[in-house]
Amino acid sequence: xxxxxxxxxxxxxxxxxxxxxxxxxxAKVFQGERTFTDFLNPLERLIFxxxxxxxxxxxxxxxxxxAMLTINLLWFVYAFVLLLxxxxxxxxxxxxxxxxxxxxxxxxxxxxxxxxxxxxxxxxGLTYLTQIFVVTFLQFVSASTGVAxxxxxxxxxxxxxxxxxxxxxxxxxxxxxxxxxxxxxVVAIILAFNGTPTSFAGKDTIxxxxxxxxxxxxxxAAGMIAIKHLGTNGGGWFNANSAHPLxxxxxxxxxxxxxxxxxxxxxxxxxxxxxxGKKRFAYVIFxxxxxxxxxxxxxxxxxxxxxxxxxxxxxxAQPTGAMEGKEVRFGPAYSGFWGVMTTVISTxxxxxMHDSYMPMSGTMQLLAMMVNGFYGGCGVGILNxxxxxxxxxxxxxxxxxxxxxxxxxxxxxxxxxxxxLVTLLSTFLIKGGxxxxxxxxxxxxxxxxxxKPTAWLNNSGFHGFTEMLYQVTSSNANNGSAYAGMTGxxxxxxxxxxxxxxxxxxxxxxxxxxxxxxxxxxxxxxxSTGTLKTDSLTFGAMTFAVIVIITALSYFPALALGPxxxxxxxH
Amino acid sequence: MKKYILPSIKLTAxxxxxxxxxYPLFLAAVGKLTPGGGNGETVSLNGKVVGYANIGQNFTDxxxxxxxxxxxxxxxxxxxxSNKGPFDSAYLADVSSKIDSFMAHxxxxxxxxxxxxxxxxxxxxxxxxxxxxxxxxxVGRVARARGIxxxxxxxxxxxxxxxxxxGIFGPSKVNVLKLNVALDQKK
Numbered sequence: 127x128x129x130x131x132x133x134x135x136x137x138x139x140x141x142x143x144x145x146x147x148x149x150x151x152x153a154k155v156f157q158g159e160r161t162f163t164d165f166l167n168p169l170e171r172l173i174f175x176x177x178x179x180x181x182x183x184x185x186x187x188x189x190x191x192x193a194m195l196t197i198n199l200l201w202f203v204y205a206f207v208l209l210l211x212x213x214x215x216x217x218x219x220x221x222x223x224x225x226x227x228x229x230x231x232x233x234x235x236x237x238x239x240x241x242x243x244x245x246x247x248x249x250x251g252l253t254y255l256t257q258i259f260v261v262t263f264l265q266f267v268s269a270s271t272g273v274a275x276x277x278x279x280x281x282x283x284x285x286x287x288x289x290x291x292x293x294x295x296x297x298x299x300x301x302x303x304x305x306x307x308x309x310x311x312v313v314a315i316i317l318a319f320n321g322t323p324t325s326f327a328g329k330d331t332i333x334x335x336x337x338x339x340x341x342x343x344x345x346x347a348a349g350m351i352a353i354k355h356l357g358t359n360g361g362g363w364f365n366a367n368s369a370h371p372l373x374x375x376x377x378x379x380x381x382x383x384x385x386x387x388x389x390x391x392x393x394x395x396x397x398x399x400x401x402x403g404k405k406r407f408a409y410v411i412f413x414x415x416x417x418x419x420x421x422x423x424x425x426x427x428x429x430x431x432x433x434x435x436x437x438x439x440x441x442x443a444q445p446t447g448a449m450e451g452k453e454v455r456f457g458p459a460y461s462g463f464w465g466v467m468t469t470v471i472s473t474x475x476x477x478x479m480h481d482s483y484m485p486m487s488g489t490m491q492l493l494a495m496m497v498n499g500f501y502g503g504c505g506v507g508i509l510n511x512x513x514x515x516x517x518x519x520x521x522x523x524x525x526x527x528x529x530x531x532x533x534x535x536x537x538x539x540x541x542x543x544x545x546x547l548v549t550l551l552s553t554f555l556i557k558g559g560x561x562x563x564x565x566x567x568x569x570x571x572x573x574x575x576x577x578k579p580t581a582w583l584n585n586s587g588f589h590g591f592t593e594m595l596y597q598v599t600s601s602n603a604n605n606g607s608a609y610a611g612m613t614g615x616x617x618x619x620x621x622x623x624x625x626x627x628x629x630x631x632x633x634x635x636x637x638x639x640x641x642x643x644x645x646x647x648x649x650x651x652x653x654s655t656g657t658l659k660t661d662s663l664t665f666g667a668m669t670f671a672v673i674v675i676i677t678a679l680s681y682f683p684a685l686a687l688g689p690x691x692x693x694x695x696x697h
Numbered sequence: 698m699k700k701y702i703l704p705s706i707k708l709t710a711x712x713x714x715x716x717x718x719x720y721p722l723f724l725a726a727v728g729k730l731t732p733g734g735g736n737g738e739t740v741s742l743n744g745k746v747v748g749y750a751n752i753g754q755n756f757t758d759x760x761x762x763x764x765x766x767x768x769x770x771x772x773x774x775x776x777x778x779s780n781k782g783p784f785d786s787a788y789l790a791d792v793s794s795k796i797d798s799f800m801a802h803x804x805x806x807x808x809x810x811x812x813x814x815x816x817x818x819x820x821x822x823x824x825x826x827x828x829x830x831x832x833x834x835x836v837g838r839v840a841r842a843r844g845i846x847x848x849x850x851x852x853x854x855x856x857x858x859x860x861x862x863x864g865i866f867g868p869s870k871v872n873v874l875k876l877n878v879a880l881d882q883k884k
Binding site for chain 2: 136172192193204263299302325332346348371380436452454455479484584585592609611
């Protein structure tokens with residue numbers, strides 16, 4: 127057990143240590159300062175020249191969002207069409223079929239929004255063409271969209287008074303060339319040397335020792351698995367995701383994949399400090415987020431290490447913990463850690479099947495996705511956290527009876543309204559979507575759809591409800607992990623989560639960018655003794671309290687019906 | 698929005714060359730230098746490929762070590778777990794019957810020495826490993842079925858234990874396929 131805990135602790139500490147210098151580097155890249163990757167300048171110039179883009183043109187928040195949304199819309203249309211016809215296109219050695227329209231709709235959106243909810247199985251639902259030209263491509267660009275967006279926010283925080291939030295294209299391209307591509311090469315090569323396939327050969331057929339004929343799916347997976355984690359995407363090459371022994375062959379790759387997904391969201395917090403010069407502000411955010419993450423991680427690890435009480439009653443041994451849905455080479459301690467970490471960060475890759483985790487872990491995973499701002503996804507985690515900050519500033523202002531200020535700008539009705547709407551949006555989408563699904567399941571179980579609602583779930587009772595709640599929560603949080611027992615590949619779920627995905631992605635990006643743009647264009651008010659200090663631990667505690675209260679008020683009833691009820695039915 | 702359409706199309710095209718052509722082809726070339734040549738590492742018995750080192754197989758004979766139960770019948774073209782909730786009554790009955798079956802095949806073994814990984818489904822359905830305890834508890838059965846000395850078999854199992862990564866990180870494990878190949882090579 128000590129070696130298992132040591133693996134978790136060293137992973138976490140090591141990645142936090144690496145995130146600090148990386149954050150410094152990221153800040154330099156976006157400030158246009160000299161870095162050791164400047165040899166890529168000619169490549170970037172070539173990309174801009176070919177695309178007819180002036181990377182120095184200033185953009186206000188509206189221009190910035192327009193550029194971002196235009197290119198995202200283009201990717202959606204492109205991905206949808208390619209998935210719809212993949213069966214007839216080249217690079218399909220396994221002769222996998224095209225996706226149905228509703229599945230293409232869901233898959234295209236899911237990868238565009240950095241969620242990677244997968245209503246298909248990787249082995250049979252995609253071709254090598256779509257694995258690379260749709261999935262891998264969108265994993266790169268969706269993560270870079272998030273990072274570019276948060277740099278706009280940095281500009282809004284840094285400048286005293288400006289309408290310029292920077293150039294979207296510039297940030298977007300540099301995120302790919304300077305951050306993701308180099309890191310992906312390192313991670314992918316480590317994976318390749320530990321047994322993850324890289325070749326384009328199709329399925330292999332072998333005769334096992336017992337004489338069974340078994341097909342083994344393969345493919346150029348290593349590159350995709352690298353960006354899947356670094357970009358906090360999470361969509362797996364194979365159905366079992368990072369529990370699959372080719373996708374995550376051993377303990378080293380497991381540590382590398384985990385570090386890869388934590389690295390950039392944490393580095394962005396430090397980058398915020400270096401970029402804006404407000405380091406204390408960034409450190410407070412870092413500690414609040416780390417504390418929040420730990421509060422969710424520890425109970426889950428304790429529950430998984432403790433094992434399944436129902437199996438303990440059968441008299442067999444659970445020396446390492448609860449093994450259902452887990453892999454021997456990782457062990458329950460690491461899988462418990464991974465399960466919460468991947469939901470704290472909006473990755474959603476799994477190295478054990480969440481559906482079979484203990485109800486305590488399910489509660490923590492759901493909470494992590496409901497908050498979605500303790501680290502959070504690449505870039506977007508800080509955007510989500512920013513909304514909590516604005517609300518904390520507003521409430522603090524009310525408490526002391528002053529017009530709230532943030533970074534020298536008055537926070538007024540318009541900004542607070544946007545923040546409130548974004549906050550309410552997620553509870554509306556999660557509870558509304560789950561309620562709709564539960565209603566159909568209970569009242570129309572035998573509707574003559576291609577898949578009857580009665581066949582949706584793999585579990586009954588509280589756990590069955592949790593499967594639906596988890597699916598919608600994961601979609602809204604753009605997380606992508608699933609209680610995989612639930613069959614999402616039917617018209618109802620594909621379309622419903624498709625809309626939840628798109629709203630849950632873009633409104634929480636548009637909202638914070640709009641607030642940052644509106645605030646930055648206001649007159650700068652110099653700090654006085656009466657100014658609320660947003661870089662103090664007191665304010666950190668205030669933000670943490672706001673997060674706890676909003677989350678508890680919004681989601682307690684839903685959690686009580688699902689994992690909490692399951693927990694108390696046994697304990 | 699209109700003025701952004703053309704740059705978007707061109708930028709997408711040029712990034713595709715970088716991310717979807719150069720990146721995977723470069724990695725495929727690097728993969729050729731790896732032990733499995735980028736195709737996955739295989740295991741051979743008497744010069745014949747009998748499986749992939751990292752992909753678990755189905756063993757049910759008493760004379761072989763058994764691996765983890767698989768919810769997908771060891772279909773390596775369709776991985777997955779049982780996705781059963783931990784307290785589901787049908788699932789618990791399933792585990793219970795797996796324990797009974799294990800006890801029937803391994804007389805003389807106490808329930809408390811059976812680690813749960815032998816009766817619970819793995820996450821991928823393809824888990825290649827079991828714990829050292831999970832292998833040792835089967836030594837008596839395999840030795841009887843093969844008519845060999847159980848002390849020697851125990852030594853063989855122990856020689857196949859892969860310790861924690863770098864000696865300090867993570868669990869110890871035994872690759873079931875490699876162990877069974879070694880068993881067949883031994884005679």
